[in-house]
Amino acid sequence: MSSSDTGTVTYLFALCAGRPPDGALAAVAGHSGGGPLRTLAAGAVHLVVQDVPAADFGERALTDRLNRPEELRRCALAHHRGVAAAAPCGPVVPLPMATVYLSDGNAVSAVASREEAVLAVFRRLDGRTEWAVKVHAAAPEAAAGAAGSGSAGTGGPGTAVPGGRGYLSRASARQRMRRDRHETARAVARTVDLTLRRYAVDATAHRPQSEHLTGRRAPQLLNAAYLVDDARRAEFTAALDRLRADGRLREVEITSSGPWIPYSFARLGEQVPAAATTAAAGAAGTGAP
Amino acid sequence: MTDVSAWADPADSTVYVPGPGNSTLADLLERILDKGVVIAGDIKIDLLDIELLTIRLRLFIASVDTAKKAGIDWWETDPAMSSRAARDALTQENEMLRERLAALESRLDDASGTAPGPSPTTTPTPTKSSTENHAR
Numbered sequence: 184m185s186s187s188d189t190g191t192v193t194y195l196f197a198l199c200a201g202r203p204p205d206g207a208l209a210a211v212a213g214h215s216g217g218g219p220l221r222t223l224a225a226g227a228v229h230l231v232v233q234d235v236p237a238a239d240f241g242e243r244a245l246t247d248r249l250n251r252p253e254e255l256r257r258c259a260l261a262h263h264r265g266v267a268a269a270a271p272c273g274p275v276v277p278l279p280m281a282t283v284y285l286s287d288g289n290a291v292s293a294v295a296s297r298e299e300a301v302l303a304v305f306r307r308l309d310g311r312t313e314w315a316v317k318v319h320a321a322a323p324e325a326a327a328g329a330a331g332s333g334s335a336g337t338g339g340p341g342t343a344v345p346g347g348r349g350y351l352s353r354a355s356a357r358q359r360m361r362r363d364r365h366e367t368a369r370a371v372a373r374t375v376d377l378t379l380r381r382y383a384v385d386a387t388a389h390r391p392q393s394e395h396l397t398g399r400r401a402p403q404l405l406n407a408a409y410l411v412d413d414a415r416r417a418e419f420t421a422a423l424d425r426l427r428a429d430g431r432l433r434e435v436e437i438t439s440s441g442p443w444i445p446y447s448f449a450r451l452g453e454q455v456p457a458a459a460t461t462a463a464a465g466a467a468g469t470g471a472p
Numbered sequence: 473m474t475d476v477s478a479w480a481d482p483a484d485s486t487v488y489v490p491g492p493g494n495s496t497l498a499d500l501l502e503r504i505l506d507k508g509v510v511i512a513g514d515i516k517i518d519l520l521d522i523e524l525l526t527i528r529l530r531l532f533i534a535s536v537d538t539a540k541k542a543g544i545d546w547w548e549t550d551p552a553m554s555s556r557a558a559r560d561a562l563t564q565e566n567e568m569l570r571e572r573l574a575a576l577e578s579r580l581d582d583a584s585g586t587a588p589g590p591s592p593t594t595t596p597t598p599t600k601s602s603t604e605n606h607a608r
Contacts, residue, residue, distance in 0.1 A: 195513065246517045252532035255525060256497065262504055280504040282513040293511050315499050389502050396498060396527050406502075440496050446503035451510055 191234040193284040196265030200305045201272035202229045211268040214261045225294040231269045274305040276449045300451045312442030318372040318405035319436045368434040372404035382419040383409035408447035498526045
C-alpha cells in the first residue's frame with residue numbers, strides 16, 4: 184500500500200513464523216499517525232508492518248524525533264507494542280527500532296533475500312524468552328553493615344586508636360575495606376552470572392549502565408541477558424530467587440525483568456554452539472562485550 | 473521478587489511490557505536500538521549515543537513525574553498527542569521564552585547603562601531561529 188503518492192512508508196516491526204490474525208494486529212496501536220498494523224509475506228516469513236507518514240519517518244524527521252526524549256519514548260513503546268503483538272503466534276524476530284522501507288516491495292525483498300537465515304533464527308528462538316538481570320554493588324552503608332555483622336569479634340576499623348596515627352590507620356583500613364568489598368562484589372557478580380547460565384540456552388552481556396543512568400550510587404557490575412527455554416523458566420526464576428536470598432551474596436543487589444521478547448538474541452547468522460556459552464562465561468561480569 | 477505479574481496471564485500477555493515511567497525503559501532502548509536482526513531499512517538514522525539518549529530520557533521521565541505531582545498533566549489527557557501538536561506546543565513555548573529572555577536582556581542593558589562585554593546587536597533574531605529549531 185505504501186508508496187510515494189500516498190505519502191506513507193512501510194515500518195517493519197518484526198518477522199514471525201506464524202501469521203498473526205488481522206483482528207489481533209488491528210487492535211494494537213502502532214506509531215501515531217499511521218495505519219493499522221498488517222502483515223506481508225516473504226516466503227515462509229511473515230512481516231508485521233504499518234503504513235506510517237513519510238513526513239514523520241524520513242531520515243531528517245526520524246533522526247530529529249528520536250534524538251528528543253519524549254518522542255524517543257513514544258516511538259520505543261510503539262515499536263515494542265508492534266513487536267509484542269506478533270509474539271503469541273510462535274517465534275518472533277524483532278527488528279531494530281526505525282527499520283523503514285519506501286515500499287512494501289522493498290521490505291519483502293529485503294527479508295526474502297535472507298529467508299534461510301531468518302528461519303534459522305526462528306528455530307533458535309522458538310519456545311524461549313529473554314530475561315534481563317542486573318547486578319549492582321550494594322549501597323555502601325548496607326554492605327558495611329553486612330561486613331560488620333559478618334566479622335564480629337575482629338578488631339575492625341571501628342576500633343578506637345587515639346591521635347593522628349590512629350586516624351591514618353583508620354583511613355587506610357577504610358580504603359582497604361572499600362577495595363576488598365569491590366573485589367568481592369565483582370566475584371559475586373561472576374558467580375551470579377555463572378549460576379544463571381546453567382539454566383539458560385545462551386547468555387550475553389550488555390554494556391553496564393553508568394551510575395548517571397541508573398541513578399544509583401553503586402556501580403553496575405553485570406547487565407546480562409539470558410535466553411531461557413520456557414520449560415526451564417521456573418528453574419531459572421527459582422535460581423534467581425535463591426541468589427537474592429543467599430546471605431553470602433550481601434555485597435550485591437540483584438534485579439531482574441522478564442520474560443522479554445528475545446531482542447538480545449535475534450541476530451542473523453549467529454551460531455552459538457552450547458560449548459561457546461560456557462567458554463564465554465569466564466569473561467562475563469567484566470563488562471567486556 | 474521476580475516480576476511474575478507480567479506473565480501471570482499467559483493468554484493475554486506473554487511478554488514483558490515496560491511501563492512508560494519504568495526504569496526498564498532503558499533496558500528496552502538498549503535492546504531495540506542496537507540489537508535485533510540486522511536487515512537494513514531504506515532509511516538511515518543518525519542517533520546520539522544510546523547511553524546519552526537514555527540518560528536524557530530518564531531525566532525527561534523524572535521531570536514528567538515532577539510535573540505530574542504539581543498537577544501539570546496535559547499530555548496525559550491526550551494520549552494520542554500527535555507529534556505535530558508536540559512540535560507546535562514546543563515552538564510556541566520556545567518563542568515565548570525567547571521573547572521573555574529578550575525583554576529581560578534589554579531591561580538589564582537599560583539598567584546597566586552601556587552594556588559591558590559583547591554587543592547586544594549580536595543577539596539572534598528570536599523568531600527566525602526558533603522556527604528553525606523546531607520546523608522539522
